[in-house]
Amino acid sequence: MKVLLSGASGTVGIPLVAALLAHDADLRLSCVLRSQKARSALAQTLTPVQRERVDFIEADLSEGAGxxxxxxxxxxxDTPTVGVHLAADVSWDKSCEEMQQLNVQGTRNFARLLLAASARPHMVYVSTAYTQTHDWDYRNGYEESKAMAERSLREEFGARLPISTFSCSLVVGDSRTGEIARFNGLYPLIKFLAAFNPPFLVGNKDGLLDIVPVDWVVSELHAMVLRCAADGTPHECVASAGPHRVRYETTVRLIEERIALARRRHGLPELAPVPILRDRQWGFLKRALAAWQPPGISRSDFRYFERLLRVYGTYASSDRVRAPLHVGTPSPDPMAFLPGVVDHWIAHHPRTVRPQASTASSAPAAQEQPA
Incomplete structure (x- = not known):
């Protein structure tokens, strides 16, 4: 079998490459990467022997000419070829229009590459469990663009290309080690809580976050690739937490506890738990205090703070997510793996739990792993 893979240098892509190479010594793996930087990022995770088994195709999927x-x-x-499309703009704070070139046109361009590579292709479109193609109120441009891409893919290529879909929810680190290739999704929230004690967060305390570990996601996606290669039949899988969704406040308090442990190791005082306001309380504050800015937070930090409130407040207040579907095993309980996830992030960002000025303004935009 052959596998054509986009997004191979991303959160899910890097461990998926390792899983595919470990499973089948005869696998022919081609990775579509948009730049030399992405190629180098993937290559340095592979052994010399593994690198020899990977073909690198440099192409920006958002650009038709390339x-x-x-x-x-x-x-x-005539070799059966499974194309796994992971590449996407996963920002939560962009408009759908800003994301269409990569997420929608890029999906169509990947399908074109796949059809050029094999007379027996099968495409696995990787999406998010926080969206679906119909009957959905899209909370941001990411959700809308991923649904739009799937509709466009089926309309243009459905008659000549078998299409399977794999949708996962909010991906965090490995359930055993906490390791992850990219710190996005939940991690900007961890960074913000660690960098300084914000005056409050926004959302429904009892809202449920759907958090899944990357090793489980990769295991389920790898299994789908093997099924598609074996029978050529379209499949669907939703890799979400289901009954293991965790309350927003529980997640915040767990993060605070791990940060407190790290602060104690450096002799720093504990911080008070951050209050969580409902949307209407935050709306009242904004209307009543148009010029308000919490003390100790720079203007640029506060702009990031407002953006983060909007992003996470939306998901804490509207916990709509697809239920698990056709998974081989249930997702692990987040309460068992989240402490290790937070500890792994802290170990890679030790300065955030030492006395210093706020660094929140340099934090990346809150994002989700796509997929």
Whole structure:
């Protein structure tokens, strides 16, 4: 079998490459990467022997001309080929229009590459469990663009390309080690709580977050790839936490507890738990105190603070997510793996639990792993 993979240098892509190479010594793996930087990021995670088994295709999927060039270099044969499309803009704070070039057009361009690579293709479109193609109120441009991409993919290629879908929810680190390739999704919230004690957060305390560990997600996605290669039949999988969803306040308090442990090791005082306001309370504050800014927070930090409140407040107040579907095993309980996830982040950012000025303004935009 052959596998054509986009997004191979991302959160799910890096461990998926390792899983595919470990499973099948005869696998032919081609990774579509948008730049030399992405290629280097993936290559340095592989052993020299593994690198020899991977073909690197440099192409920006958002640009049709580059995809045409890459497609012209591919040799079509009759080997069953599964194309796994992971590459996406996963920002939660962009508009749908800003994300269409990569998320929608990029999906169509990946399908074109796949059709150029094999006479027996099968595509696995990786989406998010926080959206679906119909009957959904999209909370941000990411959700809307991922649904739009799937609809566009099926409309243009459904008659000549078997299409399977794999949707996962909010991906965090490995359930055993806490390790992860990219700190996005939940991690900007961890960074903000660790960098300084914010005056409050916004959302429904009892809202449920759907958090899944990357090793479980990769295991389920790997299993889908093998099924698609074996029978050529379209499949669907939703890798979400289901009954293991965790309350927003529980998540925040757990993060605070792990930060407190790290602060104690450095002789720092404990911080008071951060209050969580409902949306209407935050709305009242904004109307009543138009010029208000919490003391000790720079203007740029506060702009980031407001953006973070909007992003996480939305998901804490509207906990709509798809239920698990066709998974091999249930997702692990977040209360068992989240402490290790937070500890792993702290170990890689030790300055955030030492006395210093706020660094929140340099934090990345809150994002979700896509998928």
């Amino acid at each position: 995809v045409d060039v890459a497609a012209g270099l591919l040799t079509m044969d």
